Amino acid sequence: MAKTHISFNLNGRPVDVLAEPRELLIHVLREQLAHTGPHIGCETSHCGACTVDLNGRSVKSCTVLAVQAQGGNVLTVEGLATNGTLHPLQEEFMQQHGLQCGFCTPGMLVRAYRFLQENPNPSEEEIRTGMSGNICRCTGYQNIVKAVQHAAKRLQAAGGK
Amino acid sequence: MATTAERVEREAKLEGVGCARKRKEDPRFIQGKGNYVDDLKLPGTVFGVVVRSPYAHARIKSINKDKALKLPGVLAVLTANDLKPLKLHWMPTLAGDVQAVLADEKVCFQYQEVAMVIAENRYIAADGADLVEVEYEELPAVVDPHKALEPNAPVIRDDIKDKKEAGQGPRRHHNHIFTWEVGDKAGTDKVFQSAEVTVKQAMVNPRVHPCPLETCGCVASFDKVRGELTVYMTSQAPHVIRTVVSLLSGLPESKIRVVSPDIGGGFGNKVGVYPGYVCAIVASIVLGRPVKWIETRIENLATTAFARDYHLVGELAADKNGRIKALRVNVIADHGAFNSHAQPTKWPAGLFSICTGSYDIPVAHVKVDGVYTNKAPGGVAYRCSFRVTEAVHLIERMIDVLAQKLNVDKAEIRMRNFIKREQFPYTSALGWQYDSGDYHTALKKVLDAVNYPALRKEQEEKRKRGELMGIGLCTFTEIVGAGPTKACDILGIGMFDSAEIRVHPTGSVIARMGTITQGQGHATTYAQIIASELGLPSENIQIEEGDTSTAPYGLGTYGSRSTPVGGAATAMAARKIRDKARKIAAHLLEVPEGDLEWDIDRFKVKGVPGQEKTMKEIAWAAYNNVPEGMEMGLEAVDYYDPPNFTYPFGAYLAVVDIDRYTGETKVRRFYALDDCGTRINPMIIEGQIHGGLTEAFAVAMGQKLEFDEGGNLLSNSLMDYFVPTAAETPKWELDHTVTKSPHHPIGAKGVAESPHVGGIPCLNNAVVDAFAHLGVTDMEMPHTAYSVWKTIHKLGLDKR
Numbered sequence: 001m002a003k004t005h006i007s008f009n010l011n012g013r014p015v016d017v018l019a020e021p022r023e024l025l026i027h028v029l030r031e032q033l034a035h036t037g038p039h040i041g042c043e044t045s046h047c048g049a050c051t052v053d054l055n056g057r058s059v060k061s062c063t064v065l066a067v068q069a070q071g072g073n074v075l076t077v078e079g080l081a082t083n084g085t086l087h088p089l090q091e092e093f094m095q096q097h098g099l100q101c102g103f104c105t106p107g108m109l110v111r112a113y114r115f116l117q118e119n120p121n122p123s124e125e126e127i128r129t130g131m132s133g134n135i136c137r138c139t140g141y142q143n144i145v146k147a148v149q150h151a152a153k154r155l156q157a158a159g160g161k
Numbered sequence: 162m163a164t165t166a167e168r169v170e171r172e173a174k175l176e177g178v179g180c181a182r183k184r185k186e187d188p189r190f191i192q193g194k195g196n197y198v199d200d201l202k203l204p205g206t207v208f209g210v211v212v213r214s215p216y217a218h219a220r221i222k223s224i225n226k227d228k229a230l231k232l233p234g235v236l237a238v239l240t241a242n243d244l245k246p247l248k249l250h251w252m253p254t255l256a257g258d259v260q261a262v263l264a265d266e267k268v269c270f271q272y273q274e275v276a277m278v279i280a281e282n283r284y285i286a287a288d289g290a291d292l293v294e295v296e297y298e299e300l301p302a303v304v305d306p307h308k309a310l311e312p313n314a315p316v317i318r319d320d321i322k323d324k325k326e327a328g329q330g331p332r333r334h335h336n337h338i339f340t341w342e343v344g345d346k347a348g349t350d351k352v353f354q355s356a357e358v359t360v361k362q363a364m365v366n367p368r369v370h371p372c373p374l375e376t377c378g379c380v381a382s383f384d385k386v387r388g389e390l391t392v393y394m395t396s397q398a399p400h401v402i403r404t405v406v407s408l409l410s411g412l413p414e415s416k417i418r419v420v421s422p423d424i425g426g427g428f429g430n431k432v433g434v435y436p437g438y439v440c441a442i443v444a445s446i447v448l449g450r451p452v453k454w455i456e457t458r459i460e461n462l463a464t465t466a467f468a469r470d471y472h473l474v475g476e477l478a479a480d481k482n483g484r485i486k487a488l489r490v491n492v493i494a495d496h497g498a499f500n501s502h503a504q505p506t507k508w509p510a511g512l513f514s515i516c517t518g519s520y521d522i523p524v525a526h527v528k529v530d531g532v533y534t535n536k537a538p539g540g541v542a543y544r545c546s547f548r549v550t551e552a553v554h555l556i557e558r559m560i561d562v563l564a565q566k567l568n569v570d571k572a573e574i575r576m577r578n579f580i581k582r583e584q585f586p587y588t589s590a591l592g593w594q595y596d597s598g599d600y601h602t603a604l605k606k607v608l609d610a611v612n613y614p615a616l617r618k619e620q621e622e623k624r625k626r627g628e629l630m631g632i633g634l635c636t637f638t639e640i641v642g643a644g645p646t647k648a649c650d651i652l653g654i655g656m657f658d659s660a661e662i663r664v665h666p667t668g669s670v671i672a673r674m675g676t677i678t679q680g681q682g683h684a685t686t687y688a689q690i691i692a693s694e695l696g697l698p699s700e701n702i703q704i705e706e707g708d709t710s711t712a713p714y715g716l717g718t719y720g721s722r723s724t725p726v727g728g729a730a731t732a733m734a735a736r737k738i739r740d741k742a743r744k745i746a747a748h749l750l751e752v753p754e755g756d757l758e759w760d761i762d763r764f765k766v767k768g769v770p771g772q773e774k775t776m777k778e779i780a781w782a783a784y785n786n787v788p789e790g791m792e793m794g795l796e797a798v799d800y801y802d803p804p805n806f807t808y809p810f811g812a813y814l815a816v817v818d819i820d821r822y823t824g825e826t827k828v829r830r831f832y833a834l835d836d837c838g839t840r841i842n843p844m845i846i847e848g849q850i851h852g853g854l855t856e857a858f859a860v861a862m863g864q865k866l867e868f869d870e871g872g873n874l875l876s877n878s879l880m881d882y883f884v885p886t887a888a889e890t891p892k893w894e895l896d897h898t899v900t901k902s903p904h905h906p907i908g909a910k911g912v913a914e915s916p917h918v919g920g921i922p923c924l925n926n927a928v929v930d931a932f933a934h935l936g937v938t939d940m941e942m943p944h945t946a947y948s949v950w951k952t953i954h955k956l957g958l959d960k961r
Binding site: 020022023027030031034035036037038039040041042043044046047049076077078080081086090093094095097099100101102103104105106109127128129131132133134135136137138139140141142143144145 | 183184186187188189190191192193194195197199200202283284372373374375376423424425426428455457458679680681682844845847848849851852853854855856878879880884886887888890892893
């Protein structure tokens with residue numbers, strides 16, 4: 001199948017790839033661009049392990065075509081830390097024991113990152129709903145909710161960045 | 162003399178047993194630097210996709226691979242005929258049965274493996290799989306294990322239809338696999354004949370799936386020049402897999418390396434050997450290139466490792482005060498098309514005979530019949546120690562049924578029947594020696610914490626108003642840590658586990674175990690055990706597992722065996738090192754060994770302040786100044802054969818509110834008290850319990866692999882198979898008591914499965930309890946709104 005030239009920004013850096021029109025964004029990220037943070041859990045948009053941020057929105061990259069990222073901005077878990085400093089969400093997932101096997105974690109973090117921009121001061125209920133596109137089989141969510149709450153506080157204190 | 166504060170500080174610095182230290186695993190996971198099997202990218206890797214049967218039962222009339230082979234990029238198409246010359250078209254199962262690797266003449270369950278297409282990438286492989294033409298002749302399917310035993314039921318297994326046994330004793334019907342009996346039948350029957358009260362209840366543990374977020378998969382890489390095979394695999398038991406691969410392939414074990422990299426959850430799904438692995442290995446040997454096979458979610462739910470499918474009838478005999486006198490259980494166990502369950506070899510029903518539970522029951526008899534059906538083969542223990550969930554479900558339902566019959570409170574009847582603290586070690590009627598327990602204290606603590614009498618009063622008032630509120634109790638005993646090698650083996654290999662610890666000259670440590678973490682945090686907790694035993698800070702203790710080329714042989718991680726067996730091996734290996742360290746310290750301090758005492762992180766000369774050697778100093782000396790005749794170095798290995806299982810227990814209480822018009826059930830409160838003996842890392846324990854309770858919630862309230870009569874799986878994606886999100890999941894309240902295991906080196910018992918094992922019956926009991934006053938004694942799980950509504954509607958409770 002003929003390949004298409006796709007250019008987009010990945011974690012702030014321009015990338016170019018050749019991909020078939022049918023190729024999924026998750027496969028291009030993982031196999032061509034060596035960004036294996038996002039994972040494939042279900043192929044049907046239910047589990048959210050593949051969540052990345054595309055043009056300021058959370059998307060399930062297992063059901064987004066790579067060509068849809070053309071000219072866009074993609075953020076993956078690999079882009080959350082800045083200059084070697086972990087994002088408060090990453091810190092709090094660790095502090096609150098918000099992960100176990102780690103497979104859902106990259107998607108969870110990237111979703112939580114976007115969620116806290118959409119709703120910087122969420123209630124527990126809002127966190128549970130806002131994160132409900134991401135499945136975790138290990139933690140029972142209680143500590144993930146706690147981690148998001150703590151990160152929200154820290155981000156608010158730091159001026160909402 | 163060291164002050165208390167100074168000692169406390171020294172001990173705290175170690176971050177040893179009891180410390181809620183943060184996990185060593187986390188930094189890489191939160192930065193997307195985990196290394197799961199699908200993340201591997203070996204040069205020249207090709208991709209395998211399995212062609213699967215659309216039918217649950219059919220003859221294969223022909224397979225045509227021509228079109229697939231013509232597709233550019235397709236390298237090979239494997240079928241049973243290709244595997245036959247290697248005698249790999251069938252493989253032995255752990256239970257003495259055989260399982261088709263690729264279907265040979267017929268398929269016996271939907272999605273059964275028929276061929277594997279290997280291609281340059283996953284897209285071409287999938288295209289190729291679509292081009293493989295298989296002609297089938299459909300046969301009548303049977304999915305209900307009771308119907309499978311009818312005289313004229315379809316013959317599922319033509320390959321063994323004339324065989325009188327299938328690896329686990331005599332069989333009496335063409336779809337019958339085994340009968341397993343335990344206990345005193347005559348004695349039990351006699352008690353039932355003269356009992357003051359008897360109750361009988363049928364119940365089902367529906368077929369479910371562990372559904373870890375990462376599916377199963379592997380990368381098989383055969384080096385033709387060296388004749389060496391490396392398999393990276395999502396395996397909970399890499400060492401056993403290597404042995405099996407060696408036995409199947411004929412390659413010496415020393416030329417096979419199995420590596421379990423980071424594993425995205427297991428929960429029992431990743432214990433077995435699956436056809437996809439075998440095909441990938443064969444393909445790699447044939448092609449001389451690394452072959453990657455990764456399941457899709459549909460393949461995962463439909464083919465690898467279902468759990469449960471136990472159809473039970475329980476009976477209790479008691480006196481009129483509710484004191485249980487006997488238990489009788491009959492089970493029909495649906496194992497699907499091949500008996501490839503994952504249990505210790507001698508235990509066809511796993512540890513199901515723990516079903517006398519936490520109660521002092523004088524006599525019992527259990528009979529389990531295994532049955533073939535046209536469903537996926539198995540089954541595994543889903544976050545559970547070998548059928549313990551089924552066992553706990555049975556006894557915890559039965560005791561509620563008895564309470565209802567006698568009109569005795571459900572907490573009170575448990576108190577009356579508990580094994581008393583002074584009865585431990587306690588030998589159950591079915592032969593298990595419970596190592597320790599304190600059930601009365603645990604339940605009392607829970608009842609006090611939730612103000613149980615007030616809840617019952619509230620329920621009574623609500624019942625008067627026609628509202629539905631249920632209170633569920635579960636006071637379970639687990640049996641984990643398989644196990645004593647005299648009782649437990651896998652293919653003849655005893656179920657010991659191992660640890661190898663090496664202390665470097667500077668006092669840092671590397672340790673390797675035969676177990677393999679799948680999120681349990683082994684890198685954190687094993688280090689804590691070593692830190693406490695050796696007085697070296699856990700920060701500098703590196704844990705490695707899962708690579709058969711470096712780790713000592715072990716049986717792996719499932720059945721909550723890591724802490725009871727691997728953790729014990731770790732403590733014992735550390736103690737061997739400490740014994741040597743003591744000799745070195747005596748040599749350095751020029752005193753007899755007997756003059757030394759251990760103090761947190763050092764040996765001190767008794768009564769001589771300041772005369773001491775820290776472990777750090779001893780480690781250095783171990784490499785340059787040891788007593789004459791002693792070997793240099795400071796390392797030890799331990800292969801631990803546990804003297805007994807461990808018996809964690811808990812008391813759980815759930816409160817549910819049910820909408821009488823929709824059947825929607827809300828878990829208002831769930832209070833879980835666990836006793837797992839010594840608590841190595843409370844933070845991790847709590848995390849494990851949260852997760853286990855959530856999986857229990859999933860099973861009780863929504864999970865079921867549903868089939869239609871033709872054997873079509875109706876719940877093969879996350880659209881139709883319930884996995885709770887943060888939005889549905891209740892909040893968990895945790896509590897604990899500590900009753901140490903008397904035989905485990907550090908008194909620990911294992912914890913991760915208890916919440917699943919105890920949580921399901923607790924939620925189930927809560928839902929049934931909401932209807933108990935109306936004479937309801939069982940409702941089939943899962944308790945979806947529709948399912949609960951059916952009970953409501955039948956009882957006419959939804960009339961406005």
